[in-house]
Amino acid sequence: MLVVACIKQVPDTTQVQIDPVTNTLVREGIPFIVNPYDAHALEEALRLKDRFGFRVAALSMGPPNAEATLKKALALGVDEAILLSDRVFGGADTLATSRVLSEAIGRLNLREKVGIVICGKQTIDGDTAQVGPGIATRLGYTQLTLVDRIEKLDPLLGRITVRRKLEGRHETVEAPLPVLLTVVRELNRPRYPTVPMRLESAEATVQVWSNRELQLDQEGIGLKGSPTWVSRIFSPERQKGEIVGDGAADPAGAADLLVDKLLSRDLLVV
């Protein structure tokens, strides 16, 4: 059985800055990382490999530089890594993204039966949480979102029991394979690559599939196949609280000013 982890390379949004003049994202110098939720998806796939001996494939759609992300997945122990990259895939919204990813999964399934696809619950740059469910619906797989624990997996019976993390409660459900899971951070703690694994993976190559391989009708992919488009990215206007002192350069001085502020409002009992 093949387990597929879908991983997206995203800009590290905690380091994103806004250009005060143009009010848009400053892209230069922002490091790219694996979408944090996808690191947990990958880890869970590797744990299934450790426990059951399944093969694991990592799949990513993105520009050529996303190869770096897949290299890391190889270093962690995935058996194959596939980058879906082609100009005609560019500008895709979630509908078009799930079209390409599900086609690729369909192709892998012809070689080896896919039992489980694992996605992050959402990305930190697009944040839509639509891609996983989109893949499940297209492939007709059972969809289980917000999974924080795999309780039981019976590959022979082809059934899985998972716990889903909902508002203020958990829900346990059982479902038949093949399934698509979208996972939350509580699921596991991702491993780090060891030095020997890193060295070994230096040899391994990332397969790149373009639309020559997938042969998708251009109407359904990329910009053309995308029913939504982002017309503007901007920084929301807000009234800001007063900034007290220079806390970075002079913490003690800022602390004095803050103490005064709280005293003047009778909020400090000294």
Next chain:
Amino acid sequence: MKALLIGEYRQGKLLDTTYELKAFADRLGADSVMLLVGSDSELPKYDGTLYLADAAKYGEYNPDQHKQLVLQAVEKENPDCIVFVHSSYGWDLAPRVAVALKAGQVSEIVALNEGAYEVNACNAKLRRTVTPKSGRCVLTIQAGAFTPSGEPQGTPQPERLELSGTASAIEFVGYEAAEQKGVDLSKAEVIVSAGRGVGKKDNVPVIAALASALGGELGASRPVVDAGWVDHSHQVGTTGQTVSPKLYVACGISGAIQHLAGMKKADFIVAINKDKDAPIGEIADVLVVADVMQFVPAFTAKCAR
């Protein structure tokens, strides 16, 4: 323009966010009909057609069947948009419906802008405007972003929906309540909360020390609780406690809407964050731009003098 609103019913109760769907439709200037998998015993106050399916029969959540029910209502009403709340329910169900209809989807809308939708990006530091090109679209709205202007009113005209025996692949096994124990923050006068910016579990005592120097309690954002740094009973926000202290100090907390929902009623809010553009600055009275681990010990020392 016509909107199909998907109400939400959970553990035997109609959720208030159902009324936010109507507020959203009103702000869109759309006519609306509603669908609810719920119960006759608690119908929403709503003037208009209510497609009602029985939760006793179709489950409070049974994705395959609920999707079929939504598609049935879409067939009957031919709406321009189908609107969900961006809760775990809408989260799971909306994309199923969108893909089945080959419709575009916009997730977690926070505002409207001349026919386009605004959504947050990058931890709410940025907003983006998304425009659907497809005729029909699926939308999810952020809970709390579109509040009804007054008390909800009206009497729905229910129309029953039934499915002809589509079994679901997913079997519900059980619910488990999140643990409830520990402190009651709702009565605290001072709360000092730790966010992800605190960095690691070992740093939490530094924040707790400030809380006790100020004579208050320790609070926390959800990631800090999820990581096991602080017990869930200290969590502030939509899935934690709602608090209204005189003083709230947010240490390394970005100010996500779900956190704000739990503490925005505080009288005076101090935020300590290394990012001067963090959204918490929007509601804080004062902001100290600093590394929490450098600033908090200095501040604690002065408070405890």
